[in-house]
Amino acid sequence: MAEQKAREVRPVGGRGHRNMPPGMKPGVKDPVNILKRLFGYVAKDYGVAFFIVLVCIVVSVLANAQGTMFMQTLIDNYITPLIGAKNPDFGPLLHAMSRVAVFYAIGITAAFAQNRIMVKVTQGSLRNLRKQLFDHMESLPIKYFDTHAHGDIMSVYTNDIDTLRQMISQSVPQLFNSAITIVTVLVCMLRLSVVLTMVALAMVFVMLQVTRIVAGRSGSYFMQQQKDIGTVNGYIEEMLTGQKVVKVFCHEEEAIRDFNAKNDSLFESANSANKYSNILAPINAQLGNMSYVICVLVGAILALSGKTGLTLGKLASFLTFNKSFNMPINQVSMQLNSIVMALAGAERVFALLDEEPEKDEGYVTLVVAEEKDGVLTESDKKHTGLWAWKHVHQADGSVEYKPLRGDLVMEDVDFGYVEDKKVLEDINLYAKPGQKIAFVGSTGAGKTTITNLINRFYDIQDGKIRYDGINIGKIKKSDLRRSLGMVLQDTHLFTETVMENIRYGNLNATDEQVIEAAKLANADGFIRQLPKGYDTVLSGDGANLSQGQRQLLAIARAAVANPPALILDEATSSIDTRTERLVQEGMDRLMKGRTTFVIAHRLSTVKNSDCIVVLEHGKIIEKGNHKELLELKGKYYQLYTGKSA
């Protein structure tokens, strides 16, 4: 792998919490845009449903108002006339009640519909957002994963997405509901007294200012809280993955200490964030009461002076309205809590969504080919044993098919993970179809890096790599990678059955083909001894398998892929030499006539290669077959004898 990777790229998208100086509190930037974007996502898939919800809210508000009106008129219109009557007729009352019962029923139905639909809207939006996150994440370049704490990325899917739930499901309907009430009441208030309304609005202005300040505070703490959760998540993930090491080094206490520090800062930010958002509602409630007192005083003076048209009766009604005016404002400020938190979560979600995906300007594709009358054409069969590059020339649109042969040329290739620090320099290499090319060299010489350039995990800085004469920059990344089977240094197994893990190499492989591949990789024997054989589910990255067994599975996976070319990066380092020999025979048979790149330290692994490339400090220092290199008595000789020449 590499000496140095671009560490300075870590704080991408404002996620570089680890490097942030203490005391610096990031705030939510541009909340309006974040909200807009968030609702863009909701509206895109659930626009209609969301509209229906709004209609439901209006209906239930109106139905509710009917109920309130009924209660106001109940006594005057239906009860007082009956008092003192000899044979009171409850008929009209019953009639009014059944009328209002209908409104109630409508209100309940609307509320029911609103809640039901809202569940779908909320959960559906979150589902789509998670899906979009994952889809996007899969397209990010390797570099992103190298430079971000894994648990921190995971936290976006859980903790950050979760912050959006309450906001979409509750805050938004509540806001809408309150807005309707505010507007209706405001109109009524204006009709009673403009002056007093101005007084009330002045208080609302004060409330808004206070809200802005307090919500701003709590917002920046919520932002900090989401970052801290990410950090804690990252720490737990990293430490639990390495828990075995923690154990053998008795590092439990230190791990707890470090964790406590991170946990404490999460507590601090969570505490401050909640504190500020909690005090907002009481402050606004009491400001509302103040507004009432001021209105009553101003109103009383005005009314008693008798100069304005304000009568005492009107003042009394105005005060009632003032009371119901402040209530929705209070409800809104209670919801701010979840809105501010959602903003903090959304910012992190969007930061991940805005990461630059892997660039792919390639247009040459890999197709299954067949030869008809000596001419190579695209075949509709799944497998013919023949592949071709489909090169659509951009100039004239003509299509050219070039057979995939596995001919690889590197010319003056330079590469560094960081701009000014070269890991590879002046690499010149020719691999002929059917050859087995081996890379050897001391650790850190750049062997893995070379293979990472061939499959374009990273892009070269200078020089050219040609695959069958085509510049690999022109080949579509997915097709390039499909043409290269890879067995990586770090074996990775998925939480699935052994069968599925091998089938990962070729999703269309039948069970028989999988078993055949496992036999070729000499994995069949131990697989059959697992509790459920091929149906054993591997968990925790194949935790209970030995490193060698994991490698055998990885090889089987590559074998079932049956790729036109193959890269084996220390693929057999933990496999004993006797088993390796058997595996190698199998692989040689499979790869006959195809190009194979091998990285290994073990002599037995590279000895029979057609060409052995010796790397040191990112440069090729020797090249040749086993015999030639030994005769050279240079680095190769020294590496494998342990003696200097």
Add this chain to the structure above:
Amino acid sequence: MVQIILKRLGEYKKASILTPVYMVLEVAMEMLIPLMMASIIDKGVTQGDMSHIVKMGGLMVVAAAIGLFGGVMGGRYGAEASAGLARNLRRSMYEKIQTFAFSNIDKFSTPGLITRMTTDVTNIQNAYQMILRMCVRSLISLIVAMLMSLNISPRISLIFFCAVLFLSVVFSFMIRLAMKYFTAVFARYDDLNESVQENITGIRVVKAFVREDHEREKFATANQNIYNMLVRAENVVVSNMPIMMMTIYVCILLISWNGAHMIVAGDLTTGQLMSLFSYCLNILMSLMMLSVTFVMITMSSASAKRIAEVLSEEPDLKNPEDPVLQVSDGSIRFDKVSFRYQKESPDPVLDDISLSIRSGETIGIIGATGSSKSSLVNLISRIYDVSEGSVSVGGIDVRRYDMKALRNQVAVVLQKNVLFSGTVLDNLRWGKADATVEECERVCRIAHAHEFVEKMEKGYETYIEQGGSNISGGQKQRLCIARALLKEPKVLILDDSTSAVDTATDAAIREALRNELKDLTTLIIAQRISSVQDADRILVLDKGRISGFDTHEKLLEENEIYRDIYESQTGLGAGADFDKQS
């Protein structure tokens, strides 16, 4: 379950008690203020009594100030209590996990533990804050409203009691149903988290096999499953709102009907009926708040269950009473040891192993893939316990040692080794927290890591990325060896720790170990015959049994497996000249 959670309140008990107290203060003011408002209108405004208005207005300002104080303090302590509970829960869980044996961790899976420590704790935190603040608040206004109406008309308040009773029965039924769904959802959440984690750590495999779309599909399915279950769960939960509205409306209608009859009969005044209605609205508001809390409680009880599971899990490996703290020497003895990872597995991984190693010996261990070499050495530092027989170090059964003491003196360099994000020095100091730079350099020289560390941009201060992704496999291995050496152990176990190191460096490391650390018992698991052939004795394992245990020369003569391995590497025929020299 609730007890397990609440036990973790610790120093936040005070805040947990103060929050409701302050909330009561706020609610009290909240109930007084409307009375004052009514008085202002009835006695002040309608009668044009300015002095009454000023007096009541002043009182209202005072009440508002007290209410504000109560509200702010309640908010403050509420935040502290809930954030504090969350903090203590995370801490206790993390501490608990540190006592876990690997079998315990496997049971929960890493992503599962992560969701428990973050998402689940956040759920509890939110619910707890809700309970302390909203629940208390709405319960009080509910009770006050009920009492007031009882005072006005016992007959009519009977309607309220019936309503509340009806709602509690319905809600408790709904909680039970929803809880079942939520529990299932959280398990799915773990799976989702796992799939994300696997894709992050295994991104190279995904990209190399161009399986992005396959993974996307897999994720989409898991995601859809979660959606389906959540929709089911929430559909149950959100039905509480319409049910509650219905109940309240029925109440209003019943009050109207009965109230009208009572008024006509002269048992009730119109003013009293109006008050009953306003209490009815009070009850409605409180119930709405309660139903929101009810949703949170339902969700959080599933979370609480998951947290309690971690906290009450018994670690599979435990320190003995009266543990031995000092390992006297580096001798190792296996006595009729057999071992299986799961009790129910039919075939043991190790079968009837008896051997003894003298202190200071260098032992090579060799055998085919899956011949249980790693399992054997894992028993020495008690990463797992034997199923039968006993393993002793320094003449004492490993189960009698303090685990920490044992693992400090028996250093293992694991096959699947891990470096952590942090500087090179940070990583080395895992071996010894207070190691000086000189000490670190010394062990790095022995492990032949010094050379490349020096060459890195910032030397020993170079930052290592998670999992050591910015250094090569061989470099990682050498740092891991250095890290283990810092412990100054009596026994050093190298579990295939130089597989990615070239032969020359490998030999140099072994040479340095021999010269610098003479009394150290060293066990070397290797695939390369050259790594073990100069050991004092070599243990040949075959399918979990000892096939031979002797010197290189003797084994070559007598042990067929060993000879076979030897020949496969020295490969009579191909490159023979080369191999004779080694």
